[in-house]
Amino acid sequence: MSKVKVIIDSTVYLPEEYIKNLDIDVIPLHVIWGDEIYRDGVDLLPDEFYRRLPDAKVMPTTSQPSPKEFMSLYEKYLAEGRDILSIHISSQMSGTVDSAVQAKAHLHADNIEVIDSEFTTLGTAFQAIAAAKAAKEGASLAECLEIAKKIRSNTQIYFLVDTLEFLKRGGRIGGATALLGSALNLKPILYVKEGKIEAYGKVRTMKKALARIIEIFENQVGNKKPIYVGISHATAPENAAWLKAEIQKRFKETDFIEFIESELSPVIGTHAGPGTVALNFATME
Template identity: 45%
Template sequence: MNKVAVVTDSTATIPADVISDMGIHVVPLTLVWGEETFLDGVEVTAEQFYERLQSDTNFPSTTQPSALEFENAYKTVADNHDSILVITISSELSGTYNSAVQAKEMMDGIDIEIIDTKTMSMSAGFIVLAAAMAAKEGKGLSECASIAKEANDNVGVLVALDTLEYLHRGGRIGGARKLLGGALNIKPILTVQDGIVQDAGKVRTKKKALRHLVDTVSAELEGKTNIRLAGLHASAYADCEKMLGQLVDIVKPTQSLITELSPVVGAHAGPGAIGIAWIHD
């Protein structure tokens, strides 16, 4: 039994098999679609979501887990662990962190530390994995948290969208707002800096967008060691696989994987989004 339980939220988009292998506990966000609600990645799959998103005239919204949902997660893991490390999506992008903090105040008798990653998707996921590996090795709460915070300094994410429409509708457009109103065929390139979505460039075709991802990330990672990569996509596996393959040939990572953006993340990114998340030592 690990002394430390590692808890995260569903926007980290860590592949299900990795979550199971590493013993990570996930608190899902909620997708709201008209009168229906779905727990992210639990009650609706990514495939079902993206198929409906492209045909349904109603636009889904998303909401963070409640403090009660986090409290229930804490109680579940408290029976078998000495302490809990919670790692969440940026507090600038979601109220998830605040719910986790509120739930901590409801708990007695167990140490809980909560980290706001100020990032999203697998760049947060890599931080979670670093903490989970430390927990699996038997390290205590303070050491697991320290390892997570160190990892937080060495992650990044870059995403190419087919359109800004979904990000704009969802209200998460942040520093990319200036790209609105541009040519319809523009493919915006976005990153997360200081916890919010920021403009990282724009190109005119998907082919150029993929090339931009490869060139930018390979330059960012030049000279770095122990690189791990995650290809991200929203119903665009083939393009993601091609892009990741090109990047792997250049940066020679120690690990690479592909994961599909969960419905809650995809509601803001939109179908066709492709990205890359990374971590290095």
């Protein structure tokens, strides 16, 4: 058992094999749907969430874990004598980091580090995976923290949504407000910058938008290999598969540190909406 325990939140929606093999724990955010409160990825899984969403009379909302929930999880690992690296969704998108910081303060624990990933979904995953791998090899908490920060500084997420209405409704639209009211046949390309969602541009069709994301990806990566790559989507398997196939045409298997595929969790789906597809990547420099 490694000395450092890496904790992420459910918005990462990291495939189970990574959770198990790298000894990562997950704290769920909440989906509030009418009178029901669900733990993201525990009580409510993507298949059921996206099946129910189109016919819902009341739209779901979300909330972060409470400081008390973080304290309970932290206390479990502190009792085992472990240090904790807690890596979470951008503080510009959620109050999750704030809850974690409050929990650390209440526990007066110097061996807990909370890091704002400045991303979400698989953009956060790369930081957690790199830190957890280092922890398994005996790295200290300080070393794991620096590794996560280095990955963070080299991470990018570009994504497409079927409609901006979900981002607008949830207040997560950020700098993409400029694209509201665009013609229906224009597809916005969005990205995450300094923890916020910003508009990169817009093209006329989904196919052209996907091709543009691949072009951006190739230009940004250049010769900085090997790389982390993650493709995540909400009810957009064909577009996700197209991205994967195009990347595999252009890169060798040895060019990837990790190539991860995942659905978007119900919490992220609440704000991004069905039809979203994202390309997440991180270089080592």
